[in-house]
Amino acid sequence: MRRYFGRKLLVYGLTFFVAVTINWMVPRFMPGDPISSMVARAGASNPAAAETMRAYYTELFGLDQPIWQQYLNFWAALFQGDFGISIWAFPSPVSEVILGAVPYTLALMIPAVLLSWVVGNWFGAFAARRKALDNAVLPVGYVLTAMPYMWLAVLLAWGLGVVAGIFPVAGGYSFSMRPNWSWDFILDLLHHWTLPFASLFLVALGGWAIGMRNMIIYELESDYSNYLSALGAPQRLIRRYAFRNAVLPQITGLALQLGVLVAGALVTEIVFSYPGLGSLILKAIQNQDFFLLQGTFLFIVLGVLIANFIIDIVYVVVDPRTRAGMAGAQA
Amino acid sequence: MRNPVRIVIPVLAAGLLAAACTSGEPTPAPQNTQAGNTSAVNPANPNSLPRHETLYTSGTQWGPPSNFNPIREWDYATGTEGLVYESLFHFDPNTSKLVPWLAESGSWTDDKTYEIKLRQGVTWSDGKPFTAKDVVFTLELGKMETVPFHNIWEWIEKAEAVDDQTVRVTFSTANYQEWDFQLYSRAIVPQHVWQGRSEQEVLDGKNENPVGTGAYTYMSHDQDRVIWQRRDNWWGKTALNMEPKPKYIVDIVNSSNEVAMGLLLQKGMDLSNNFLPGAANLVKGNFGISTYYPEPPYMLSANTAFLVLNTTKKPMDDPAFRKALASSINTKQIVEGVYGNLVKPASPTGLLPQWEQFVDQGVVGQSGFSYDVGKAKKMLADAGYRDRDGDGLVENKDGSKIDLSIIVPSGWTDWMEAIRVISASAKEAGISVTPDFPDFNALVDRRSKGDFDMLINNERQLSNTPWTYYDYMFQLPIQKTQNTVNFGRYENKELWKLVQQLDQVKTDDVEGMKKAISEIQKIHLEELPIIPLWYNGLWSQVSNTTWKNWPSSVGNAPKTAPTMWRNWMELGGFETLTQLQPNAS
Numbered sequence: 001m002r003r004y005f006g007r008k009l010l011v012y013g014l015t016f017f018v019a020v021t022i023n024w025m026v027p028r029f030m031p032g033d034p035i036s037s038m039v040a041r042a043g044a045s046n047p048a049a050a051e052t053m054r055a056y057y058t059e060l061f062g063l064d065q066p067i068w069q070q071y072l073n074f075w076a077a078l079f080q081g082d083f084g085i086s087i088w089a090f091p092s093p094v095s096e097v098i099l100g101a102v103p104y105t106l107a108l109m110i111p112a113v114l115l116s117w118v119v120g121n122w123f124g125a126f127a128a129r130r131k132a133l134d135n136a137v138l139p140v141g142y143v144l145t146a147m148p149y150m151w152l153a154v155l156l157a158w159g160l161g162v163v164a165g166i167f168p169v170a171g172g173y174s175f176s177m178r179p180n181w182s183w184d185f186i187l188d189l190l191h192h193w194t195l196p197f198a199s200l201f202l203v204a205l206g207g208w209a210i211g212m213r214n215m216i217i218y219e220l221e222s223d224y225s226n227y228l229s230a231l232g233a234p235q236r237l238i239r240r241y242a243f244r245n246a247v248l249p250q251i252t253g254l255a256l257q258l259g260v261l262v263a264g265a266l267v268t269e270i271v272f273s274y275p276g277l278g279s280l281i282l283k284a285i286q287n288q289d290f291f292l293l294q295g296t297f298l299f300i301v302l303g304v305l306i307a308n309f310i311i312d313i314v315y316v317v318v319d320p321r322t323r324a325g326m327a328g329a330q331a
Numbered sequence: 332m333r334n335p336v337r338i339v340i341p342v343l344a345a346g347l348l349a350a351a352c353t354s355g356e357p358t359p360a361p362q363n364t365q366a367g368n369t370s371a372v373n374p375a376n377p378n379s380l381p382r383h384e385t386l387y388t389s390g391t392q393w394g395p396p397s398n399f400n401p402i403r404e405w406d407y408a409t410g411t412e413g414l415v416y417e418s419l420f421h422f423d424p425n426t427s428k429l430v431p432w433l434a435e436s437g438s439w440t441d442d443k444t445y446e447i448k449l450r451q452g453v454t455w456s457d458g459k460p461f462t463a464k465d466v467v468f469t470l471e472l473g474k475m476e477t478v479p480f481h482n483i484w485e486w487i488e489k490a491e492a493v494d495d496q497t498v499r500v501t502f503s504t505a506n507y508q509e510w511d512f513q514l515y516s517r518a519i520v521p522q523h524v525w526q527g528r529s530e531q532e533v534l535d536g537k538n539e540n541p542v543g544t545g546a547y548t549y550m551s552h553d554q555d556r557v558i559w560q561r562r563d564n565w566w567g568k569t570a571l572n573m574e575p576k577p578k579y580i581v582d583i584v585n586s587s588n589e590v591a592m593g594l595l596l597q598k599g600m601d602l603s604n605n606f607l608p609g610a611a612n613l614v615k616g617n618f619g620i621s622t623y624y625p626e627p628p629y630m631l632s633a634n635t636a637f638l639v640l641n642t643t644k645k646p647m648d649d650p651a652f653r654k655a656l657a658s659s660i661n662t663k664q665i666v667e668g669v670y671g672n673l674v675k676p677a678s679p680t681g682l683l684p685q686w687e688q689f690v691d692q693g694v695v696g697q698s699g700f701s702y703d704v705g706k707a708k709k710m711l712a713d714a715g716y717r718d719r720d721g722d723g724l725v726e727n728k729d730g731s732k733i734d735l736s737i738i739v740p741s742g743w744t745d746w747m748e749a750i751r752v753i754s755a756s757a758k759e760a761g762i763s764v765t766p767d768f769p770d771f772n773a774l775v776d777r778r779s780k781g782d783f784d785m786l787i788n789n790e791r792q793l794s795n796t797p798w799t800y801y802d803y804m805f806q807l808p809i810q811k812t813q814n815t816v817n818f819g820r821y822e823n824k825e826l827w828k829l830v831q832q833l834d835q836v837k838t839d840d841v842e843g844m845k846k847a848i849s850e851i852q853k854i855h856l857e858e859l860p861i862i863p864l865w866y867n868g869l870w871s872q873v874s875n876t877t878w879k880n881w882p883s884s885v886g887n888a889p890k891t892a893p894t895m896w897r898n899w900m901e902l903g904g905f906e907t908l909t910q911l912q913p914n915a916s
Contacts, residue, residue: 030770030772030773031769031770031772031773031776033772033775033776036776036779036814040815050812050814051810052476052477052481054814056534060535088395089394089397090398090535091535092395092397097395097554100554101554162596165597169597170590171555171556172553175581175583175599176379176382176385177378177380178378178380178558179378179553180378182378184378273590275555283394286771287394287772
């Protein structure tokens with residue numbers, strides 16, 4: 001057991017290091033210079049003042065140091081929990097900007113990922129080998145899963161938001177509200193949350209349903225199912241066994257899909273201008289805000305790695321064979 | 332797995348709870364600001380703003396409202412200057428006159444001394460009186476090198492508080508034009524709060540819970556909005572007989588045109604200062620949305636879009652070539668095709684319509700340019716630019732190919748279309764110009780280093796004097812990086828001297844200004860280092876559902892600028908708020 005997790009942790013550690021390094025490098029190789037545009041925006045009427053300002057900000061952000069020094073500084077600061085100052089939201093620290101956005105992304109992602117997985121699996125299993133349902137689920141599932149997130153998001157925003165006027169098109173909560181603990185406010189939050197959630201949920205749902213349907217059909221045709229069936233076991237029981245076996249690849253699938261889902265959530269947030277990490281990433285790229293970009297990616301990398309790790313643990317729990325295998329290796 | 336609901340519900344709850352928690356943070360902050368004097372005004376401090384008392388605006392703020400620092404004129408939260416901090420004067424573009432604001436009056440006591448009399452009874456939002464010391468303190472902040480108005484101390488000798496109501500400023504060089512500009516642009520900050528702040532705090536400080544003299548105080552903000560609350564004991568109610576009508580102003584951070592449009596159509600926004608490409612259709616259709624003019628150009632003019640030529644490169648260093656290029660540009664097609672008549676073609680001088688009196692029509696008639704392909708071809712031929720290899724495009728005088736590029740930021744769709752038009756019409760005259768769309772930051776980088784052929788820029792806004800435009804076009808000396816002015820690196824010492832002389836003409840001497848400007852125009856049009864193309868609008872779409880009596884060219888409606896843009900509140904933006912009326916229906 002320890003060796004299994006030890007190896008996993010090592011792999012995760014390496015992934016983390018490489019991902020963080022790449023995400024430190026990429027913005028620095030983008031053309032342009034964030035300080036120039038910052039000073040240009042400042043529009044100081046006097047060129048000499050602009051020059052002083054430029055020198056001052058270059059030093060403030062540590063961009064005047066050699067590139068290897070910047071890289072070392074970056075890691076040093078990282079371990080002190082210091083992500084630097086955001087250029088876009090100057091002078092707010094990056095950590096503050098990100099912490100304001102993370103809850104929105106989590107509130108969107110976690111329910112969307114889990115619910116779509118659970119409902120999709122349940123529905124796929126239910127539909128498999130039931131002719132009428134199957135004929136309906138399969139095409140709908142394919143259409144949903146092939147749909148780009150943002151396209152569905154735009155459709156929903158336009159149809160239910162602009163045309164029907166049932167749902168708001170922007171923001172995390174009404175512009176007339178101030179955050180407080182009241183039912184009005186919580187309802188308002190939910191109201192704004194519904195459409196972005198729905199677009200994520202629906203697209204992911206299709207994929208899981210199709211996957212599960214195919215797995216169940218495969219399992220129902222395997223020897224143990226036929227044997228049970230020949231023994232006269234009730235269909236319910238056979239399906240339950242089939243489900244348990246079929247769900248394992250789906251768990252692996254969840255781990256693999258996580259990255260795609262995160263990317264989808266980011267795009268969806270942008271469409272609904274939902275104040276989460278996705279909107280931040282877009283702004284960070286547009287404003288060449290190295291520090292904010294690094295910070296948000298770091299969070300996403302961490303999030304995906306942690307989720308994968310949890311799935312690894314879950315896998316050990318739900319699949320007795322892994323445990324048996326590990327025990328064998330130890331013995 | 333058998334009971335999915337058991338897992339899902341707590342997760343859902345946790346997620347939402349977390350969202351509610353962080354967004355809950357900003358609330359406690361505002362209370363202390365108001366403790367001083369507004370506590371009696373609004374004891375309720377509501378969590379939900381009543382629609383009929385609230386004005387929703389957008390179009391100014393591009394990033395989160397992360398500072399309330401009036402020194403950061405380029406990114407302070409919308410309304411920091413105008414709603415909270417005020418200036419000594421406002422400027423009325425319709426009458427071209429300074430309007431006394433915090434100052435009761437101001438006058439030149441001799442050629443190099445300006446005396447400002449302040450109003451009695453103005454208080455800061457923390458209850459302390461506003462005095463001459465605050466004004467002197469604010470001006471002296473400019474002595475710090477990184478403060479954007481540092482340059483005033485190159486020509487101001489000293490500023491002193493004679494008594495509590497009087498400020499005397501002594502000049503070493505009296506730049507009358509620029510001084511008037513400073514008088515209405517500088518936001519006065521309270522000495523008792525700002526004293527002792529370091530240079531870094533002054534330039535970079537967030538200045539949370541701003542204490543100003545203005546009609547509004549800070550209420551709360553979040554990543555995507557800032558909320559201001561009216562201060563009911565504002566001095567202007569009695570002294571100016573003015574009162575802004577909305578009790579709350581919510582400024583929404585821009586995310587995209589689609590969102591702005593959606594909010595407008597859903598009646599969730601009253602004043603949108605965004606550029607909405609189809610604004611003409613919104614006005615014509617029955618959406619309850621209107622603009623300043625009910626017909627083209629729909630908007631007031633706010634600034635001029637110039638074609639900046641890099642005069643250090645061949646063949647843009649040749650005035651004959653520049654003039655031929657100017658004649659080859661089909662501006663009409665940009666105005667009609669690209670903008671759908673939302674903008675107006677610019678005068679060859681580039682001066683905004685509000686400055687029409689300063690355009691010397693004689694000079695324009697003699698050396699102005701207009702779209703004329705035939706003439707452009709002839710000018711090229713006369714100057715020695717001929718097509719030697721028969722590809723329909725002219726070559727340099729020495730026979731080398733001309734292949735110029737013109738750049739605008741990627742994603743600025745209207746400008747991207749505009750330079751495609753320029754490229755096509757220049758090609759007709761035989762000049763090869765290729766449109767290119769680098770990322771904004773890359774463009775800024777290349778612009779400041781002078782690493783470009785041509786670009787479009789409109790960074791100077793309307794002001795009290797055309798001097799600000801000429802300063803932008805011709806400022807010398809050329810620095811290693813040109814960040815804000817004279818991107819084309821055009822060097823003409825004689826012209827720059829004329830611009831400096833214009834600065835020293837008194838602002839009430841209109842004839843003197845005209846004379847100085849006419850001379851500048853003559854050289855500008857003969858040399859044409861920078862080509863005026865069109866006037867960008869003061870983008871403004873308003874909805875009548877909650878507030879009415881918006882400024883409009885029609886009938887008796889107010890004629891002030893309907894905008895919340897930075898540095899425009901003093902040009903009529905604030906006055907607009909005072910003329911609104913609640914729409915009861």
